Amino acid sequence: MQWEVVIGLETHVQLQTKSKQFSGASTTYGAEPNTQACEVSIALPGVLPVLNKQSVECAIKFGLAIDADIAPRSIFARKNYFYPDLPKGYQISQFELPVVGKGKITIQVPAGKNTEAYEKVINITRAHLEEDAGKSVHDAVEGMSGIDLNRAGTPLLEIVTEPDMRSAAEAVAYAKKLHELVQWIGICDGNMQEGSFRCDVNVSVRPKGTEKLGTRREIKNLNSFKFMLQAIEYETQWQIETLEDGGTIQQATILFNPDTGETRAMRSKEEANDYRYFPDPDLLPLEVTEADKTRVRADMPELPQALQARFTSEYQLSGYDASNLTSSRAVADYFVAVVNAGGDAKQAANWVMGALSAKLNAEEKTVAESPVSAGQLAALLKRIADNTISNNAAKQVFEGLWAGEGEVDAIIEAKGLKQVSDTGAIEAIINDVLAANQAMVEEYKAGKEKAFNALVGQCMKASKGKANPAQVNELLKSKLG
């Protein structure tokens, strides 16, 4: 039987606000335990929550970015359960009426072994505001568990998709796209190691061609795209094998173990909590007006979709190039900066996605950390355009820039990479090459086209690569008649 996997994601995005979701305590990561836990964070008797307006703006930004319905009135609810790192015994979240309703995110799924790259629209069900819990710290003191409430109350936006993904690759493409988007609009730092972006993945399988969804298992807290891919692939295979062996799938929450590459059940549905959601009487309904949306929109950067369209129309880039250049705001900003500093757009696109991207990947650097500035790259492109250097020489200059050897012209000078465009000098080289390679000349004259290219090669070699190849071609052709 052919199986189809059905995947939906719930992503907890930690919002970049100065203070917590419902109190003034700081949200800075990595402080000494419990030093960022005010009376509200530790839920002393009598304390009350006050909604962080900045987090609401983040939610509105996200809603606008995915073209979603933003609720004019949404409700905060209490999700009740006992856990030592949940100080109030309930989490303030949104249940029936979330701030962000249905929206859409378009993903680019890269080519696989047997598949072409393609685009797909993933439907977003909702996104709601809530607060994070603290952390349990085990065995910091031997045999004891400690509670660190620094994170308790940190603002989160939980983004839920429809079960629209049909492969691990699609799920990862969605997660990456979302990861880029929340950073693009400046609502999340995207730091997955610190838990700023955490994905829960719902996986089920069904016979291909059937409609009814299979029973799902939820893989909790995946904090890297690599693990997400591994976990979904393992889980999908496990579910298929279980069903093919005549077994059934029980709804469960599961964890992925990166060391073994396996998933394992944490708790079954029977053990699941009844969260007894009800509207939080301490908070008024959250109201978002058209004016609020207008104000937030004015504050937002150009979105990737809009920028892509602009890149194709304004710079005549291909859809593929435009999409790649808008994969992150930093890349797009870098590209625009190169163009604005006078670099040719098509060349800039090739260099940013080619040499620069390869070098960054090799050294695990982000665009923001690139040793070659946009201005430097633009200067380099100008020297190619005005025929000062050849494309090959430009690569050497780029290496020089990367290594911090100075500015473009100085490197060209120091390495002696200036292209020879003086007709007299090139003619002299050609004359020497022709004299030394009579046999090739004969071959060419006898009709062997390949011999011409060999002669060009010889001329370039004799010029140590500095001769302008177009000129060499032209002059050689005329000399050979």
Add this chain to the structure above:
Amino acid sequence: MMINSSLKQLGQQLASKQISSVELTQAYLQRVTQLNPTINAFITLDEEKTITQAKAADARIAAGDFGPLTGIPLAQKDIFCAKGWRTTCSSKMLETFIAPYDAHVISQFDAAGAVNLGKTNMDEFAMGSSNETSYFGGVKNPWDFDRVPGGSSGGSAAAVAARLCAAATGTDTGGSIRQPASLCGFTGLKPTYGLVSRYGMIAFASSLDQAGPMAKSAEDCALMLNVMAGFDERDSTSVNREKEDYTRGLAHMHGEQPLKGLRIGLPKEYFAEGLSADVAKVIETAIAEYKKLGAEIVDISLPNNNLSIPVYYVLAPAEASSNLSRYDGVRYGHRAAEYNDLQEMYMKSRAEGFGAEVKRRILIGTYVLSAGYYDAYYLKAQQIRRLIAQDFVEAFKHCDVIMGPAAPSTAFKAGEKTSDPVAMYLEDLYTIAVNLAGLPGMSIPAGFAQNGDGKPLPVGLQIIGNYFDEARMLDVGHAYQQVTDWHTQMPVALENI
């Protein structure tokens, strides 16, 4: 006699330096020392802190930097967190909890220069109508020590009635200021929901809880409310409106028919089955007095009033079950001495830390919020709550204030209703709807009924106002207190102590 002086009189004596705050405070502390072992109104006293505040008040008065309440000793219900003070909510759960911060109400009184005389007894987590659910024991009604003072603000009630303080604070979720005011014979006001910040006031049922003054007279309540009311951004349900002077109309309440034109609504449901005859008689006499003051009587109806108790006992426990989840033994409060794992720590700590009534309400609340029951109970109750509020909107089209009894009977004997929770819940028959609607309500002394032992027991007249109409209610109460002396009476046995 000083202990019977009004806040205004005390303020004048302090301002003119006839008496110092330290002297006044010590006089009250002495009275507390004598009477509290019997009455049990206070559960935490801290003479050093109290006297330090009195000294600071004297310094402010000497410096000319003072207000109407500077230097006046007030009793604070032990539901308000006060920095450095043990704050227990009368629960074993918080028996050793020292609050590290001030409730809004406490800091307002601090800023006004009032003196915190001590923390008063109450029903555990404000759940009760007789003060008998307190972990620290019951409170005696100063009019008859065999009887309860009402609840949940029973300690503050007894303290005001026995003149152990100049005035006190209370909180009212379903009648916890007004019912004890009726049973102990003083003036108590529950303001409009949102008028007084709930920050630092330990939550019972968040959508109903409201703090208010408990004092001898309407005038005293007005002075207290001037300090307590006001917007606080730390409470999202606090209403941002301009501050009022609640004493502004009082001076006009003299002379012939000061209430001419006032329409008093009498809901027929408040005078039906459930109201004891002796209370009804006192209320009728009080209404007659209001007619003499120029008021006009209008018959009105609150058709859904009979649903208010069942609705309240769904919504309040639902909120309470969640509000009290934080008492888990993890960070503060009672933790069981021995346990094998987390689950057991939770269970034992909460089993040991909470009393029976609190557990009953946590169970009810957990039940009504559970999957499969939520729609039938919580959601339905919310819908009826809106109907109850709508009844009042209709009623106030025909009248300016509503009057009736504050409690169905006079103070009952300790132990009389402890085994019958429903009988106890019916104590709040006339008060709960006001909380559900978020309206202001007050109870003023309106006379006495004789109990079987021949001792007089106070009866309170309830005045319900429209939203934020506290100033008018206080005027109406004050006008009555200009022509009657019920509010100045105190138990004879306690007069000469």
